[in-house]
Amino acid sequence: MTKELLKGNEAIAEAAVRAGLEAYFGYPITPQTELLEWLSKRMPDLGRTFLQAESELAAINMVYGAACTGARVMTSSSSPGVSLMMEGISYIAGTEVPVVLVDVMRGGPGLGNIAPSQGDYNQIVHGGGHGDFRPIVLAPASIQESIDLTVEAFDLADKYRAVVVVLVDGSIGQMMEPAELPPMQPLERRDPEWAVNGALGRDRRILSSIYIDPEEEEDINVRLLKRWNEIEANELRYREYFMENAELVVIGFGTAGRVALSAVRAAREEGIPVGLLRPITVSPFPYARIKELTNLACGMLVVEMNSGQMLHDVLTAVGSKIPVEFYGRMGGVVPFPDEILDEIKRLCYEPVAPSENPRTSWIDRLEHAKN
Amino acid sequence: MGSNPTVEMVYKRPDTFTEVSTHYCPGCTHGVAHRLVAEVLEEMKLQDVTIGVASVGCSVFAYNYFDCDFVEAAHGRAPAMATGIKRVLPDRVVFTYQGDGDLASIGMAEIVHAAARGENISVIFINNANYGMTGGQMAPTTLPGQKTTSSPGGRDIEQTGFPIRTAEMLATLEGAGYIVRRSLHDPKNIRKAKKSIRLAFETQVRGLGFSMVELLSTCPTNWGINPLESLHWIEERMIPYFPIEDFKVSASVSQIRV
Numbered sequence: 001m002t003k004e005l006l007k008g009n010e011a012i013a014e015a016a017v018r019a020g021l022e023a024y025f026g027y028p029i030t031p032q033t034e035l036l037e038w039l040s041k042r043m044p045d046l047g048r049t050f051l052q053a054e055s056e057l058a059a060i061n062m063v064y065g066a067a068c069t070g071a072r073v074m075t076s077s078s079s080p081g082v083s084l085m086m087e088g089i090s091y092i093a094g095t096e097v098p099v100v101l102v103d104v105m106r107g108g109p110g111l112g113n114i115a116p117s118q119g120d121y122n123q124i125v126h127g128g129g130h131g132d133f134r135p136i137v138l139a140p141a142s143i144q145e146s147i148d149l150t151v152e153a154f155d156l157a158d159k160y161r162a163v164v165v166v167l168v169d170g171s172i173g174q175m176m177e178p179a180e181l182p183p184m185q186p187l188e189r190r191d192p193e194w195a196v197n198g199a200l201g202r203d204r205r206i207l208s209s210i211y212i213d214p215e216e217e218e219d220i221n222v223r224l225l226k227r228w229n230e231i232e233a234n235e236l237r238y239r240e241y242f243m244e245n246a247e248l249v250v251i252g253f254g255t256a257g258r259v260a261l262s263a264v265r266a267a268r269e270e271g272i273p274v275g276l277l278r279p280i281t282v283s284p285f286p287y288a289r290i291k292e293l294t295n296l297a298c299g300m301l302v303v304e305m306n307s308g309q310m311l312h313d314v315l316t317a318v319g320s321k322i323p324v325e326f327y328g329r330m331g332g333v334v335p336f337p338d339e340i341l342d343e344i345k346r347l348c349y350e351p352v353a354p355s356e357n358p359r360t361s362w363i364d365r366l367e368h369a370k371n
Numbered sequence: 372m373g374s375n376p377t378v379e380m381v382y383k384r385p386d387t388f389t390e391v392s393t394h395y396c397p398g399c400t401h402g403v404a405h406r407l408v409a410e411v412l413e414e415m416k417l418q419d420v421t422i423g424v425a426s427v428g429c430s431v432f433a434y435n436y437f438d439c440d441f442v443e444a445a446h447g448r449a450p451a452m453a454t455g456i457k458r459v460l461p462d463r464v465v466f467t468y469q470g471d472g473d474l475a476s477i478g479m480a481e482i483v484h485a486a487a488r489g490e491n492i493s494v495i496f497i498n499n500a501n502y503g504m505t506g507g508q509m510a511p512t513t514l515p516g517q518k519t520t521s522s523p524g525g526r527d528i529e530q531t532g533f534p535i536r537t538a539e540m541l542a543t544l545e546g547a548g549y550i551v552r553r554s555l556h557d558p559k560n561i562r563k564a565k566k567s568i569r570l571a572f573e574t575q576v577r578g579l580g581f582s583m584v585e586l587l588s589t590c591p592t593n594w595g596i597n598p599l600e601s602l603h604w605i606e607e608r609m610i611p612y613f614p615i616e617d618f619k620v621s622a623s624v625s626q627i628r629v
Contacts (some may be wrong), residue, residue: 023455046597054481058480061444061448061451061481064452065452066459067455068442071459195439198419201420204438206434
């Protein structure tokens with residue numbers, strides 16, 4: 001295979017097709033619509049299922065039904081649409097069926113706008129509907145990584161009978177980059193031992209998220225939690241850059257991590273000892289590695305395209321051991337590398353004390369810079 | 372023991388029923404509706420190819436009673452879930468079993484669009500004019516003036532509008548192949564209901580589009596009257612507002628003989 005110039009949304013869609021996607025149900029919303037449009041042509045051409053649902057609510061429940069048959073299924077949306085899917089995501093988690101969801105995040109809250117944002121971190125990583133469960137959340141920072149992680153998402157969903165979210169922002173959905181698509185996987189008719197597909201030649205099966213006896217529901221909660229522990233132990237992914245002798249560690253995921261890399265590279269060229277940790281799984285989150293880094297670095301800078309949602313997970317890992325500062329842009333604004341470079345320099349030359357809430361000083365700096 | 376040639380089995384539990392007692396209240400006609408569906412699945416030999424979709428409401432545990440594969444949907448979303456299953460497994464038979472709060476209130480969008488798409492599923496729609504499971508609140512089918520726990524002075528149409536005639540509404544959609552309303556208040560109507568459930572499944576098996584049988588059903592516990600009075604209440608109060616009629620029988624469906 002060779003590299004082609006691919007648009008993020010279309011690349012994710014085609015990667016899903018090649019990973020053996022059997023059914024897609026979705027609803028149009030900017031900035032993810034090209035994903036749905038690509039599949040509206042591609043899936044019927046291949047004799048597979050594509051259906052535009054009447055709402056995101058219907059789409060996630062169609063996906064839920066199709067997943068119960070053991071088929072490889074996916075839906076996609078953007079922030080407000082994903083909010084509507086929260087109900088279904090919880091039912092899917094409670095029923096323990098594999099589903100892949102792509103969230104191409106946009107600015108919010110509310111209708112917000114259609115510009116790139118990372119404002120769904122809490123909604124996806126710490127939210128994801130009612131009840132006790134956690135989704136696996138993969139956060140690519142390029143088109144190539146989006147392709148690779150989409151393919152992987154299906155395997156992880158199958159392996160853990162879980163919801164796997166590919167969490168990208170609108171810039172990854174909309175931009176074009178050279179990337180290589182995987183080979184087409186042959187479509188297998190999956191028949192897992194739990195699938196509901198007609199009881200021919202076997203005892204009937206029931207798939208449900210209802211456990212009316214609290215003791216039994218608690219047992220299910222325990223099972224989900226044990227499976228989560230297994231996921232934390234086996235599926236953690238992150239990438240480090242320029243970490244050798246780093247005295248300052250920048251942490252960012254997705255596009256914010258990618259922009260931060262440009263800033264870190266520029267800082268290194270100026271001789272500033274700074275490294276970057278980019279979580280690839282934001283759920284499970286690399287708590288242990290971040291804690292370990294507090295032994296090597298004397299400060300951290302969290303960069304996000306939101307008001308500091310992942311920041312809390314970093315603070316959980318760091319405690320008050322070393323100062324953690326925050327820099328974010330919100331509302332659909334993507335930070336420039338220079339903004340992050342300025343933050344790196346500030347931290348490097350004007351060391352700061354640990355703060356209870358790093359967002360207070362950030363808001364002051366942000367407002368000052370804007371005025 | 373020799374068999375007695377003069378003894379003939381005329382009534383038995385359908386094989387499509389599991390051997391458990393239902394949780395329904397005494398005098399509730401959910402049990403009758405369940406039995407009719409089970410008999411149709413048995414007669415049409417569909418047990419091994421059928422996937423039922425239970426909904427949220429009194430029939431939330433329907434999957435315990437039908438001896439076939441089943442899933443349990445979120446409140447109102449059974450038609451969407453059934454769509455997902457049917458689209459992936461078009462050769463299976465998929466039906467939903469939904470109450471009036473589930474289908475005509477929270478799930479109105481899902482049922483309308485399933486019918487509009489001509490989704491090849493069958494819907495059993497229980498209309499008992501209230502939310503039974505949660506203790507008898509006002510439903511979209513609650514009659515004007517009817518007292519419920521959330522309309523204690525009787526349903527005030529000035530404030531809450533009129534009950535929705537769902538079957539009539541869905542029958543306006545081109546995708547609907549077979550849409551009728553039946554009642555479970557006496558043996559004659561029960562027999563008519565059975566025939567209609569059969570036709571709904573025949574519609575699906577033949578790929579003739581969306582099918583729905585609305586069944587007027589009793590709720591003695593929440594109506595606060597005894598089972599016999601409840602049967603009369605259907606006849607005297609519900610049927611004048613919710614007429615027993617065929618609202619959509621497509622040309623192809625009208626050719627089916629059962």
